[in-house]
Amino acid sequence: MSTNTERITGAEAVIRCLLEEGVDLIYGYPGGAIMPVYDELYKYQDKLTHILTRHEQGATHSAQGYARTSGKVGVAIATSGPGATNLVTGIADAQIDSTPMVCITGQVGSHLLGSDAFQETDIIGISTPVTKWNIQVTKAEDIPSVMAKAFYIARSGRPGPVLVDITKDAQFAEFDYSYEKCKGVRSYKAIPKTDPQTIKDAATIINEAQKPMIVWGQGVILGEAEAEFKALVEKSGIPAAWTILGVSALPTAHELNVGMVGMHGNYGPNKLTNECDVLIAIGMRFDDRVTGDLSTYAKQAKVIHFEIDPAEVNKNVDADVAVMGSVKTTLADILPLLDEKKHEAWVSEFKAFDKIEHEKVIQEELHPTKEGMSMGEVIRNINEVTKGDAVIVTDVGQHQMMAIRYAEFVKSKSNVTSGGLGTMGFALPAAIGAKMGAPDRQVIAVIGDGGYQMTIQELGTIFQNNTGVKIVILNNEFLGMVRQWQELFFENRYASTKMTNPDFVKIAEGYHIPAQRVTKRANLSDAVKTMLETDGPYFLEVCVEKENNVFPMIPTGASVSDIRLS
């Protein structure tokens, strides 16, 4: 905390505030209304690195990827008008996936507000429904307290995106600067109080359960409660399944990790959701892709919900016991009250379903007997080299489900994907941020040919910064997931899902990124090895079977127990 005041401009104050918050890397794109801040970025470039993305959307996704692997707040910066509106998709994505992010936008001078000035847009109005908090600053002297509050709100409690819109005159104006970190906001309780009775009640129910099942989500990772969570799983002997954003909090190979729940999740945890007697939800929010039809979801089970956000309790699924608070403390609190158990017969039920899924789906996906390559075998080849120690970044669609189903994870914070919003185009820029947030780790972006082309321009960012991201395009020349639905639910009417694609290898080479295309299985494993052994970025296109489907699948509106294997 610096208490001395100095006379500086609002623009310089923005940079100083970022430094005070421990920020050393931001993503953005300059423009008229944010130029004073960029001028200060130039002066502070030895302390604060600015990564120029090729589109403001890329800046937000990079900031998200950075936040997800580093655990820090991601920062994106843009100008007014189109610069600001281009941030909106990333902000909405961060909001629904609880990613801590601070976005800073320039705004026209305060005397021009409401005059439809050049590049004026009401970004406060536009971003309100998709931000945890947002604010417009028109006076330089408000910048330090607003920035402190922005970071506090973005990272505390259930994290989320915050947008700070600063008028150009506020950036230019001089004032007496001092900085004080935000320690709390009246009217905002970041972490709700835990009622100790709920811990006791939950423990009693768990200890009496015959067929308990855990479903955990990203709350375990955001709360940095991986150790507490693992201890709870191991002591109680309860099989644990994950939501897409929760994966990697517990190693894939852990004997009590029974796989993914939800639409393309695993057979056992979906089927047995409707047979368990106690469902323990930990840091997850019962998204519709997880629950399927709510009226037939776990109706037989007592539900215990460990949750930080009071608005999530009883929102989709009623909880018999809601344990409010950060899972880091509530899981630690309940641990001594739990009996040491092994639910062997119950766990074997998961294994029996797992065996069926292996025979009917997984075996053929990982070791196809057909000539065409499968997405699953590409992921298997990656696993064989990484041994699970890599960050897997995915886009949205079939490849995402395949990557998440088959990638192995040994460490937390190893999965970066767009879960709630389902943002195609997320992966390439997110992978840039993920690599910068975890520079010592292998970062592999698995992307479909559709989503890749939504933010393909970020190859320029990768080239300019020599970001060591490995890009794997699973090319089926279709918008695959939509095509799958057209096949299954729209009688094969492939409306606008066929893609005529460019030469992706040439495009990568245009950015001086080493690149390779694999069309035959015989070359796949060597290509994956070459990619992972290459320093710096690498592009690998794998031409996979065009009309494969992702199974298992719970059709929209069906019950989790009606999961289909074909």
Added chain:
Amino acid sequence: MEEEKKQYFTISVYTENNIGLVNRISAIFLKRHVNLLSMTASESEIEDVYRFTILVKLTEEKVKKIVGQIEKQIEVIKAFYHTDSETISQETALYKVASGLLFDEPQIQNIIKRSGASIVTVNKQFFVISKTGRRIETEALYSALKPYGLLQFVRSGRIAVSREAMNISDILKDFDE
């Protein structure tokens, strides 16, 4: 069936005074395709704490979730919902009538007297009366005056206090802990 379970709820939201908070609160209704029957904003019993009073017709299940989402907003201190019987509520209506009618239609004078409305202003062209009460009372006066011709009619949003204590000062102290 859902329609049958719908009833009037008064939502009271205690907030900080911030530009944009009206948007933030109304966006929660917009996202769920819920129409606001009325919304008023004013000061509250506590200095620097503001109060929104919102009238909706919804199922209790839905209103409960909406109130949860409202309360989640950073600058919202507390939000409550109450049924009509749990609140004391009032609305004010203004009725602008041509002055000539007072002489041409003398029964109007009786209507005004019986209704307990007060006369706000009178001039040669028109007079304005004001009625404060429950919706049913302002509606009754509207129906009574309508046949004679209303030059203008307007009704305020509902304002309401709850029968139960709100204890906002205690809640504010709790945030400091």
